[in-house]
Amino acid sequence: MTNSKFSKPTESEMGILQVLWELGPSTVREVHYVLSETKDSGYTTTLKLMQIMYEKGLLNRNDEAKTHVYSSAIKKESVQKQVVSKMINGLFKGSSAKLVMHALGNHHASKEEIQEIKEYLDSMENDGNVKKKSDSKK
Amino acid sequence: MTNSKFSKPTESEMGILQVLWELGPSTVREVHYVLSETKDSGYTTTLKLMQIMYEKGLLNRNDEAKTHVYSSAIKKESVQKQVVSKMINGLFKGSSAKLVMHALGNHHASKEEIQEIKEYLDSMENDGNVKKKSDSKK
DNA sequence: TTTGTTCTACGAAAGTTTTCGTAGTTAAAG
DNA sequence: CTTTAACTACGAAAACTTTCGTAGAACAAA
Numbered sequence: 001m002t003n004s005k006f007s008k009p010t011e012s013e014m015g016i017l018q019v020l021w022e023l024g025p026s027t028v029r030e031v032h033y034v035l036s037e038t039k040d041s042g043y044t045t046t047l048k049l050m051q052i053m054y055e056k057g058l059l060n061r062n063d064e065a066k067t068h069v070y071s072s073a074i075k076k077e078s079v080q081k082q083v084v085s086k087m088i089n090g091l092f093k094g095s096s097a098k099l100v101m102h103a104l105g106n107h108h109a110s111k112e113e114i115q116e117i118k119e120y121l122d123s124m125e126n127d128g129n130v131k132k133k134s135d136s137k138k
Numbered sequence: 139m140t141n142s143k144f145s146k147p148t149e150s151e152m153g154i155l156q157v158l159w160e161l162g163p164s165t166v167r168e169v170h171y172v173l174s175e176t177k178d179s180g181y182t183t184t185l186k187l188m189q190i191m192y193e194k195g196l197l198n199r200n201d202e203a204k205t206h207v208y209s210s211a212i213k214k215e216s217v218q219k220q221v222v223s224k225m226i227n228g229l230f231k232g233s234s235a236k237l238v239m240h241a242l243g244n245h246h247a248s249k250e251e252i253q254e255i256k257e258y259l260d261s262m263e264n265d266g267n268v269k270k271k272s273d274s275k276k
Numbered sequence: 277t278t279t280g281t282t283c284t285a286c287g288a289a290a291g292t293t294t295t296c297g298t299a300g301t302t303a304a305a306g
Numbered sequence: 307c308t309t310t311a312a313c314t315a316c317g318a319a320a321a322c323t324t325t326c327g328t329a330g331a332a333c334a335a336a
Binding site for chain 4: 165166167181182185186189201204205206
């Protein structure tokens with residue numbers, strides 16, 4: 001369940017989301033005002049970005065009034081979680097599997113080498129240090 | 139001292155760095171092999187990316203042999219730190235200043251309102267919670 | 277009304293990142 | 307030698323993101 005029905009927000013989109021998370025439902029002008037503190041792009045840039053985000057489903061908006069009010073459609077926590085877990089995963093993902101790939105990626109994997117790797121895997125099993133997800137085996 | 143003489147790695151560059159951090163010095167083929175598990179771009183794509191990263195100073199390389207060996211020129215820890223601190227900052231940066239900006243961004247700031255905001259600022263000062271940087275006066 | 281201001285919509289340019297095809301080099305076999 | 311396989315270099319297309327100018331609608335104030 002790596003949910004995320006939403007395409008990962010871009011850098012600028014993150015900036016907008018962060019403002020909205022802090023301010024709550026806001027107009028483009030309000031968001032742009034905050035953003036303009038640290039960034040110098042024009043008002044229509046922010047507007048366009050927010051329109052795109054709305055289309056993508058990243059933002060909700062209330063357009064009953066002339067001036068639309070936007071709010072984040074995704075929870076800060078979920079993005080936080082995503083960022084953190086991505087980091088953890090990215091920084092240390094495969095453990096032992098990597099050794100194998102390292103070996104395979106380089107030489108052209110002769111039968112002998114494959115055999116060698118198999119033995120390596122066997123020895124790992126004997127250590128009870130396996131970490132595979134599928135341990136069906138029967 | 140927000141160090142970072144290096145331009146922030148892009149998404150793909152991060153992928154390559156992560157492989158190198160885990161594998162240690164490696165050839166393009168090795169990196170590409172690992173990457174190909176989760177991504178399906180061609181070998182020359184990985185090659186080009188790594189060449190660019192080398193030019194940017196993100197990677198070191200040993201090209202004595204025909205097959206070059208690359209390694210990360212930046213420490214995993216420093217990037218981790220950067221990511222984390224960016225997250226913390228982004229997720230809660232300005233605290234009280236934001237309220238003011240919210241107010242200013244919306245209405246057109248009549249004299250009365252400005253006065254009101256000044257009073258608000260004064261009350262913050264009394265709390266000893268000020269955080270301004272410029273206090274020009276004259 | 278008419279005018280001025282503030283807003284949305286939207287196309288398209290500019291900027292950035294990613295992807296790959298092609299050409300040329302090197303080295304190991306044949 | 308000659309051929310073949312694995313590499314590097316590199317230009318440029320493709321894809322994506324960011325930026326902005328311009329047009330027109332809404333609305334308040336003169």
